[in-house]
Amino acid sequence: MAKNLAGDLLVASANRLVDGVVVYLDDAGQWTTELQRAAVARDKRGGEILLERARAEGFGVVDLLLVAVTEDVEGVLEPVSLREKIRASGLTFDAIAAEAVRYA
Amino acid sequence: MPDTYFYRYDRYDRALLSERIAQFRDQVRRRLAGELTEEQFKPLRLTNGLYLQLHAYMLRIAIPYGTLSSRQLRKLAEIARKYDRGYGHFTTRQNLQLNWIKLEDAPDAVAALAEVDMHSIQTSGNVIRNVTADHFAGAAIDEIEDPRIWCEIVRQWSTLHPEFSFLPRKFKIAITGSPNDRAAVRVHDIGLRLWCNERRKVGFEVIVGGGLGRTPMIGKTLREFLPKDELLAYLEATLRVYNRYGRRDNLYKSRIKILVHEIGVEKMREDVEAEYAEMKDGALKLPAETIEAIARQFAPPPLPHRPAAVAEVEALKLSEPNFALWLKSNVASHRMAGYRIVTASLKPAGAPPGDASAAQMEGVADIADSYSQGEIRVSHEQNLVLPHVAVEDLPAVWRALGQLGFAEANLGKITDIIACPGLDYCALANARSIPVAQRLSRHFAEIARQHDIGDLKIKISGCINACGHHHVGHIGILGVDKNGVELYQLSLGGDVDFGKTALGTILGPAVAADKVVEAVDSLVATYLENRGEGERFVDTFRRIGLQPFKERVYAAV
Numbered sequence: 001m002a003k004n005l006a007g008d009l010l011v012a013s014a015n016r017l018v019d020g021v022v023v024y025l026d027d028a029g030q031w032t033t034e035l036q037r038a039a040v041a042r043d044k045r046g047g048e049i050l051l052e053r054a055r056a057e058g059f060g061v062v063d064l065l066l067v068a069v070t071e072d073v074e075g076v077l078e079p080v081s082l083r084e085k086i087r088a089s090g091l092t093f094d095a096i097a098a099e100a101v102r103y104a
Numbered sequence: 105m106p107d108t109y110f111y112r113y114d115r116y117d118r119a120l121l122s123e124r125i126a127q128f129r130d131q132v133r134r135r136l137a138g139e140l141t142e143e144q145f146k147p148l149r150l151t152n153g154l155y156l157q158l159h160a161y162m163l164r165i166a167i168p169y170g171t172l173s174s175r176q177l178r179k180l181a182e183i184a185r186k187y188d189r190g191y192g193h194f195t196t197r198q199n200l201q202l203n204w205i206k207l208e209d210a211p212d213a214v215a216a217l218a219e220v221d222m223h224s225i226q227t228s229g230n231v232i233r234n235v236t237a238d239h240f241a242g243a244a245i246d247e248i249e250d251p252r253i254w255c256e257i258v259r260q261w262s263t264l265h266p267e268f269s270f271l272p273r274k275f276k277i278a279i280t281g282s283p284n285d286r287a288a289v290r291v292h293d294i295g296l297r298l299w300c301n302e303r304r305k306v307g308f309e310v311i312v313g314g315g316l317g318r319t320p321m322i323g324k325t326l327r328e329f330l331p332k333d334e335l336l337a338y339l340e341a342t343l344r345v346y347n348r349y350g351r352r353d354n355l356y357k358s359r360i361k362i363l364v365h366e367i368g369v370e371k372m373r374e375d376v377e378a379e380y381a382e383m384k385d386g387a388l389k390l391p392a393e394t395i396e397a398i399a400r401q402f403a404p405p406p407l408p409h410r411p412a413a414v415a416e417v418e419a420l421k422l423s424e425p426n427f428a429l430w431l432k433s434n435v436a437s438h439r440m441a442g443y444r445i446v447t448a449s450l451k452p453a454g455a456p457p458g459d460a461s462a463a464q465m466e467g468v469a470d471i472a473d474s475y476s477q478g479e480i481r482v483s484h485e486q487n488l489v490l491p492h493v494a495v496e497d498l499p500a501v502w503r504a505l506g507q508l509g510f511a512e513a514n515l516g517k518i519t520d521i522i523a524c525p526g527l528d529y530c531a532l533a534n535a536r537s538i539p540v541a542q543r544l545s546r547h548f549a550e551i552a553r554q555h556d557i558g559d560l561k562i563k564i565s566g567c568i569n570a571c572g573h574h575h576v577g578h579i580g581i582l583g584v585d586k587n588g589v590e591l592y593q594l595s596l597g598g599d600v601d602f603g604k605t606a607l608g609t610i611l612g613p614a615v616a617a618d619k620v621v622e623a624v625d626s627l628v629a630t631y632l633e634n635r636g637e638g639e640r641f642v643d644t645f646r647r648i649g650l651q652p653f654k655e656r657v658y659a660a661v
Contacts, residue, residue: 015156015159015160017135017136017142017207018136018206018207018208019160019161019206019207019208020156020157020159020160020161020206020207021159021160022158022159059138062142062156063142063156080588081588082527082535082536082585082588082590083158083527086158086527086528087158087159090159091159091528091529092528092536092539093456093528093538093539093542095189095191095456095459096191096455096456096459096460096461096464097190097191097461098184098185098189098190098191098461098462098463099190099461099462099463100461100463100464101461101463101464101467101507101508101509102452102508102509103452103454103455103456103459103509
């Protein structure tokens, strides 16, 4: 059973400067594209510390923010807001492919 | 045959663009090297049309007055394929957005644009944006004069205009040369309508203070009749008044529509006319030879005589019902007998509205070369237009567009939906637009039923900024976020037809995302039960009012 801790768990996110790709700060202070590898802060103070670390590692990323997530019993992270779910998972529809002449 | 039948860049245009690209390339280099902070760099990238969205950078490319040559469209396809994910999104401002550009590639992408006399300058920021026009310009049967001549004059005047580079807010101008407005001029900061007065002189009605967004307003007439050669002086006077008095303390009150609303159109007129009196005979009065030189570049293509009645077309109408419906909805009269204006629908069933793959763009460019003088238009309703198609070529064009998935006979119908990119892409959005449009498009996909329902324009915005023009949809759909849940507010009765421009009335409480199709179905059912002879959805709404629609929708959802 998933425990809903909306707003309690936080990860630091940003967009990569060079291409805008969504990234998350991991425990080693590296930026990763995988949400599941993100460092998790478990309270507001932890979030502030995480954001400070993110700022310190901020070269090469833009638009830093803290993202509220939930964590299920297996430790799988899921953003709370739809916006962050889309940032984490991508478009919610299939875009047309470059060589396609019809939308499938 | 010239490359285009519209304005071709001169040495001055090309030099300006070349300098600008070199500057941008250096700005990007310095940003990537850490020599510029994001705070320093952001206004520089924005003024070159480069936004940062949810997942990536987005490059907004200006398509001046919505006119493209086949060569330009092929280049857009090439750029999409080389620097993006191979597709683009045609917008309600007749622009093209590429949603997956890398910052490091952006200078090369804009340099590639310059190879075909295009750019992305002033597609963002508090400046005069790309000037939009009637997408049937130069071909429409009801046209008084080609508005693109004046769009081009305004483009040259407004490009990097030093006085108007830091306006209180963005500024959008649209021009129509026809009495049947297809450019939505009453919902722009300035709308210009060419018309012929009782002395048989053609001039502009100047409309000011229209706009959608958070505070939708219909523009008011500032000047009933403005001589054409005084256009730039009058625009400069209007912009100067706005630049001086427009609010800069509150983002939501900074558009010219708020200024006009607060001081009143009479005071606005008084101030503009005072400013105008000072400058109308000055440097901005356009010499006849300047106007003629630009007008010559928009000379109509030499269309040879072609038959107006073609047996093959008549036969195909009888044997192919979809062709007959396509002729009814997607083919419009042309100023020349024997020709028609064809609209390629970028709204095939279930597709994201306005999206086209690189292969589709190239396909449309090929069709334009074979059948439409190499010319294409982008409509603000997110479709592509072939402006000069001979009647006898209509079957071939229909088949060729069919190969691309762009021959849907749905122009102006319920699936010809305008939708902004919404929360799937946009950093400002509160809710998704495209998936809602897709569900509606699939639900109402049957073409015969669409034609039975008749003209019905659905417009969807993912936030109050209203890029999807929901305020002026016959059915407007606005996505809102309520405690993290997407809800959709419906409005009815919006319109942008000239003389009937109207803002929609909110139906009632917003409905859940999974109830939108059901709600629209109820609206359509209410209309079909109540419509009178020849009435469109919006006509029936005007006659019977909101209540019957409201009762039906909220009983259903």
